[in-house]
Amino acid sequence: MSAVRPRWSNALFVAPFLFFYLTLLIWPLLAGMALSLFKADLFGGRAFVGFENFARLMRDRVFLQAVANTFYFVLLSVPPLTVLPLFLALLLNKGGRLAAFFRGVFFSSSVLSVTIVTLIWRMILMPDGGFIADVRALFGAAAIPFLSDPRLVMISMAIITVWWCLGLPMMLYLAALQQVPKDIYEAAALDNASWWKTLWSITLPSLYRTVALVAIFQVVLQFQLFGQPQLITQGGPNGASRPIVLFIFEVGFRRWDIGYAAAASQILFAIILIATVVQYAVSSRGKASA
Amino acid sequence: MSGIEISHVSKAYGQVAVLDDISLSIGGDEFVAFLGPSGCGKTTLLRVIAGLETLDAGEIRIRGRRVDDLPPGERGVAMVFQNYALYPHMSVADNMAFGLRNTRVARAEIERRVGDAARSLELEGLLARKPGELSGGQRQRVAIGRAIVKNPDLFLFDEPLSNLDAALRMRTRVELAQLRRRLNTTMILVTHDQVEAMTLADRIVVMKDRKVQQVGAPMEIYTRPANLFVAGFVGAPAMNVLPVALTREGDFAAAIVAGTNLRTAIRCADLPDGADWRLGLRPEHVRLTTPDRADLTAKVELVERLGERTLVYARLCDGAAIVAEDAGLSRARMGDEVALSVEARAAHLFDADGNGHHPAEPQA
Numbered sequence: 001m002s003a004v005r006p007r008w009s010n011a012l013f014v015a016p017f018l019f020f021y022l023t024l025l026i027w028p029l030l031a032g033m034a035l036s037l038f039k040a041d042l043f044g045g046r047a048f049v050g051f052e053n054f055a056r057l058m059r060d061r062v063f064l065q066a067v068a069n070t071f072y073f074v075l076l077s078v079p080p081l082t083v084l085p086l087f088l089a090l091l092l093n094k095g096g097r098l099a100a101f102f103r104g105v106f107f108s109s110s111v112l113s114v115t116i117v118t119l120i121w122r123m124i125l126m127p128d129g130g131f132i133a134d135v136r137a138l139f140g141a142a143a144i145p146f147l148s149d150p151r152l153v154m155i156s157m158a159i160i161t162v163w164w165c166l167g168l169p170m171m172l173y174l175a176a177l178q179q180v181p182k183d184i185y186e187a188a189a190l191d192n193a194s195w196w197k198t199l200w201s202i203t204l205p206s207l208y209r210t211v212a213l214v215a216i217f218q219v220v221l222q223f224q225l226f227g228q229p230q231l232i233t234q235g236g237p238n239g240a241s242r243p244i245v246l247f248i249f250e251v252g253f254r255r256w257d258i259g260y261a262a263a264a265s266q267i268l269f270a271i272i273l274i275a276t277v278v279q280y281a282v283s284s285r286g287k288a289s290a
Numbered sequence: 291m292s293g294i295e296i297s298h299v300s301k302a303y304g305q306v307a308v309l310d311d312i313s314l315s316i317g318g319d320e321f322v323a324f325l326g327p328s329g330c331g332k333t334t335l336l337r338v339i340a341g342l343e344t345l346d347a348g349e350i351r352i353r354g355r356r357v358d359d360l361p362p363g364e365r366g367v368a369m370v371f372q373n374y375a376l377y378p379h380m381s382v383a384d385n386m387a388f389g390l391r392n393t394r395v396a397r398a399e400i401e402r403r404v405g406d407a408a409r410s411l412e413l414e415g416l417l418a419r420k421p422g423e424l425s426g427g428q429r430q431r432v433a434i435g436r437a438i439v440k441n442p443d444l445f446l447f448d449e450p451l452s453n454l455d456a457a458l459r460m461r462t463r464v465e466l467a468q469l470r471r472r473l474n475t476t477m478i479l480v481t482h483d484q485v486e487a488m489t490l491a492d493r494i495v496v497m498k499d500r501k502v503q504q505v506g507a508p509m510e511i512y513t514r515p516a517n518l519f520v521a522g523f524v525g526a527p528a529m530n531v532l533p534v535a536l537t538r539e540g541d542f543a544a545a546i547v548a549g550t551n552l553r554t555a556i557r558c559a560d561l562p563d564g565a566d567w568r569l570g571l572r573p574e575h576v577r578l579t580t581p582d583r584a585d586l587t588a589k590v591e592l593v594e595r596l597g598e599r600t601l602v603y604a605r606l607c608d609g610a611a612i613v614a615e616d617a618g619l620s621r622a623r624m625g626d627e628v629a630l631s632v633e634a635r636a637a638h639l640f641d642a643d644g645n646g647h648h649p650a651e652p653q654a
Contacts, residue, residue: 181373181375183371183372183373183375184375184376184377184378186340186342186362186369186371186375187369187371187375187376187377187436188377188388189341189342189361189362189363190340190341190342190362190363190367190368190369190389191363191388191389191392191436191440192363192364192389192392192393193363193388193389193392194392197392201377201380201388202377205377205379205380206378206379208379
């Protein structure tokens with residue numbers, strides 16, 4: 001009997017992990033939830049206001065615009081970030097120096113910090129002496145206001161983000177492609193399957209889990225858009241590129257209204273959670289009926 | 291009608307040659323086994339025929355049509371892979387129908403063929419299952435079914451039994467033999483298991499070091515091995531090979547083994563000149579006997595009791611190792627001095643180059 005009786009000293013094995021998990025993740029999460037119920041500022045004054053912060057958010061047009069911007073950005077960036085790396089991986093999933101070189105090229109953007117990325121893209125997109133403006137000028141065309149036109153600014157952010165982020169999903173797809181047994185491709189060749197048929201009936205079903213993983217991963221990541229608009233447009237023009245995280249940052253660290261910022265964080269948390277759960281449910285149902 | 295003509299096929303991976311000028315002709319309804327040790331090129335030859343590998347030189351024709359420049363799907367071949375290579379996300383029925391759909395066979399015809407194959411392979415209850423939900427033997431049958439429904443000109447089997455346990459392997463071997471009788475088309479089996487090759491094939495192609503060593507009916511390979519490699523590779527336990535000196539007894543050659551003259555049925559006139567000879571004796575032609583009928587005596591080193599027969603591993607007085615056979619209930623024990631009778635008329639001689647010389651009349 002003694003062999004199966006739990007011994008509390010065994011908990012020591014998980015204690016270090018548990019300590020950091022609780023203090024650095026769970027406690028801040030709960031503290032943030034509690035904070036969202038207070039009117040508080042960074043200098044210590046705090047008063048319990050119940051759900052007043054959330055009610056304020058629902059009336060706050062700046063916040064609602066930020067929510068809409070964020071959804072728009074996720075819609076613009078996640079599909080290309082799920083599909084483009086897949087095609088890159090299919091093209092580069094072969095031996096040879098050229099493929100290895102391009103794998104390196106496409107992955108290299110991922111190692112850059114957001115500061116460098118935004119610097120590079122500012123130099124490309126600026127209407128004044130930017131790369132695209134210069135090229136258009138050669139043909140006598142006017143510069144396009146990529147960053148100052150409210151209709152274009154989120155599209156520009158999405159392009160920058162896709163360029164920056166597609167290396168990792170490409171590597172995930174490449175790793176998944178290497179796991180597909182070679183002989184089922186040979187069987188497909190003997191079964192007269194065309195390139196498209198092979199992609200559709202053999203490769204994609206084999207990559208199903210990875211596609212779902214990449215999509216969920218990108219949704220979680222892109223809902224947290226912050227650095228690109230913060231560094232390039234500061235949320236402008238007219239709030240057109242302000243995502244939720246930038247709103248939280250401004251409210252919390254410019255206006256010191258951290259209770260209100262915490263409430264906005266809870267809403268972002270809920271949005272990401274719901275989006276992930278929905279996506280997971282959809283993809284596992286798709287798998288079950290496939 | 292000719293099934294397959296392989297002429298002067300060579301292939302190399304970089305500097306490493308894997309097939310060296312192979313030529314072979316296989317009849318339209320023949321079952322041929324490529325037999326050889328790992329790395330001999332047998333699987334590569336199969337893959338070259340299937341179109342999964344390109345060839346560097348030579349030509350392949352299937353039913354008169356040149357195929358070596360066609361993609362695999364247009365060669366009219368079906369292959370059963372060693373690891374089955376079933377599509378893991380498709381049901382059994384879809385696995386079998388996939389190739390037919392790609393060639394736009396009518397839906398009713400697909401259903402008929404898949405249904406027929408499922409009935410004959412006892413897969414009817416499994417058609418909706420995925421490969422992951424099947425046992426090894428069932429997967430094997432699905433792989434065979436996928437090949438059958440295509441009505442190919444040529445079936446290729448790449449070591450199809452090697453992933454099955456012993457009992458299932460025996461059963462599947464019988465099923466393959468029945469399948470062959472039913473389909474009556476050209477089949478090629480790659481194997482390193484001589485029992486599979488001997489029991490299934492009409493002819494065996496023995497390969498070693500990228501080259502064909504011998505092509506012949508199973509019993510011909512067994513009774514008249516072309517060279518020392520074939521003699522040693524086919525047959526278990528392997529043929530006894532003893533270095534000997536030759537002498538003449540009448541028209542026939544006699545080998546001197548441990549001081550005893552063993553008269554073979556091989557005519558001296560058929561042998562080339564040379565001094566370096568080896569005598570080949572199958573274990574079943576060396577039997578334990580009573581001392582008064584002994585050709586040789588030997589000391590027993592190991593006894594393997596297989597039930598219906600006993601294998602006796604012994605050493606002659608000159609130190610040469612020899613394997614003899616005895617009845618299932620043999621009394622031989624380790625350390626015994628035993629008398630051996632040799633059926634020398636069935637013996638083979640191998641010259642210095644390893645080429646085999648056999649009695650004029652094959653000893654079956």
